[in-house]
Amino acid sequence: MTLVSSFTDWLQPLAVCMTAPSFQNFVTLVCGWTFARRRTVTAMIQAAGVVGKRHHSIFHRFFAEARWSLDRLGLTVFDLLAPWLGETIFLALDDTLARKRGRKTFGVGMHHDPLLSSRKTAVMNWGHSWVVLGVLVQFPFRDDRWFCLPVLFRLYLNKDAAARSRRVYRTRPELAVEMLEVLCKQGESRRFHVAADSAYGGRSVLKHLPRNCDLTSRLHLDARLYAPPPERKPGTNGRPHHRGERLPTPRKLLAGRCRRVTLELYGRRDRVRLADQTACWYCTPKRALRIVAVDPLSGGRGVQAFYSTEVGATAERVLSYYARRWAVEQTFQETKSHLGFEQPQGWTRRAVERTAPTAMLIYALIIAWFADVGHRFWTAPERPWYRSKRGPAFLDMLDTLRRESLRTEVFHTRLAGPGSRKLKQTLLRVASLAA
Numbered sequence: 001m002t003l004v005s006s007f008t009d010w011l012q013p014l015a016v017c018m019t020a021p022s023f024q025n026f027v028t029l030v031c032g033w034t035f036a037r038r039r040t041v042t043a044m045i046q047a048a049g050v051v052g053k054r055h056h057s058i059f060h061r062f063f064a065e066a067r068w069s070l071d072r073l074g075l076t077v078f079d080l081l082a083p084w085l086g087e088t089i090f091l092a093l094d095d096t097l098a099r100k101r102g103r104k105t106f107g108v109g110m111h112h113d114p115l116l117s118s119r120k121t122a123v124m125n126w127g128h129s130w131v132v133l134g135v136l137v138q139f140p141f142r143d144d145r146w147f148c149l150p151v152l153f154r155l156y157l158n159k160d161a162a163a164r165s166r167r168v169y170r171t172r173p174e175l176a177v178e179m180l181e182v183l184c185k186q187g188e189s190r191r192f193h194v195a196a197d198s199a200y201g202g203r204s205v206l207k208h209l210p211r212n213c214d215l216t217s218r219l220h221l222d223a224r225l226y227a228p229p230p231e232r233k234p235g236t237n238g239r240p241h242h243r244g245e246r247l248p249t250p251r252k253l254l255a256g257r258c259r260r261v262t263l264e265l266y267g268r269r270d271r272v273r274l275a276d277q278t279a280c281w282y283c284t285p286k287r288a289l290r291i292v293a294v295d296p297l298s299g300g301r302g303v304q305a306f307y308s309t310e311v312g313a314t315a316e317r318v319l320s321y322y323a324r325r326w327a328v329e330q331t332f333q334e335t336k337s338h339l340g341f342e343q344p345q346g347w348t349r350r351a352v353e354r355t356a357p358t359a360m361l362i363y364a365l366i367i368a369w370f371a372d373v374g375h376r377f378w379t380a381p382e383r384p385w386y387r388s389k390r391g392p393a394f395l396d397m398l399d400t401l402r403r404e405s406l407r408t409e410v411f412h413t414r415l416a417g418p419g420s421r422k423l424k425q426t427l428l429r430v431a432s433l434a435a
Contacts (some may be wrong), residue, residue: 002031004408005408017069019066087190132360148328180194198217206281218307228280247277272294275315292318294306308321363394367394370397
């Protein structure tokens with residue numbers, strides 16, 4: 001099985017990140033990842049049709065021992081997205097759980113499971129916790145939604161896992177700041193804006209943001225807010241003021257005069273009461289923030305507060321910035337459902353740190369290929385019972401890549417001599433994958 005040439009052209013720039021033999025193995029694994037039903041290394045090389053042609057240990061060693069950098073690979077994918085990026089590059093930051101078993105597997109530990117937990121009960125599960133930084137892109141073929149294309153990854157080790165591995169314990173916000181510094185250094189002349197939930201909106205991230213990066217996140221309703229510190233008058237003695245006068249909390253803002261507006265966020269229209277102000281948070285007294293408090297008048301959401309380091313942004317724009325963060329949740333769901341993010345079975349440190357993130361990089365590459373070339377081959381399926389579909393989803397993009405790859409291989413194979421035998425093998429392999 002081979003991939004369509006228009007997609008392998010997208011893979012070619014990644015060759016600078018590894019040796020020529022490793023890149024050849026990488027292309028084979030991407031092909032297997034695209035067609036396999038289960039994303040283990042052995043299942044992928046079976047789907048790619050290289051069993052018996054090359055030893056299977058070569059592909060295991062690609063993740064466990066080969067010399068290539070995951071960060072460099074992700075930054076190269078980021079460079080490939082340049083045609084769709086504007087003056088300000090929007091990012092999404094979050095973490096996700098990949099459920100795993102096996103005490104010998106590197107980095108596994110007990111982590112909060114958001115899918116099994118509720119507001120009243122927190123459920124812990126055994127697995128890997130991945131902190132992911134993705135680029136938010138709005139493509140012309142789907143201008144009604146944002147896509148989050150992951151580029152950088154960090155495996156979070158809880159204190160027990162860090163002690164077992166003899167590594168220094170680092171919190172998720174510390175790993176997030178490290179990734180932001182790597183990406184913002186890659187584009188020093190660009191402006192970045194990251195949207196993150198409250199886990200990455202505290203002072204551990206806000207106080208260490210790169211200079212060319214803004215942040216939009218959640219804020220506690222009773223957060224202590226202050227005016228900027230007053231200027232020190234000449235000849236004044238004593239310690240300078242670190243904070244100005246106390247300002248109303250987001251909760252008290254809503255008790256006063258508010259604006260009533262209609263917002264179109266998350267694919268729905270809601271009426272809300274809005275109040276906003278410019279203030280400094282207690283933990284960052286010298287950094288001005290745009291504070292927005294929201295009281296929904298329709299829908300099931302409660303009272304919420306947000307902030308943005310982009311002080312000149314309007315309240316509606318701050319809310320739209322935060323709403324874009326939802327794209328990373330869609331990315332987690334689609335990579336787990338359609339690309340087997342949780343399925344790789346590696347257990348050594350390098351294999352664990354490389355294999356699962358590769359699924360998300362392939363996710364980014366497939367969407368970028370579809371935006372560039374693949375959308376020309378897509379036709380909407382005939383489903384009279386499903387009339388609300390607005391455009392292609394990721395599964396449609398994956399199916400388009402599979403169909404075009406298969407069509408190219410079948411139509412370019414001669415029907416006489418050895419070609420007929422190869423054609424039969426291809427069709428039988430496809431039938432076995434579909435069974």
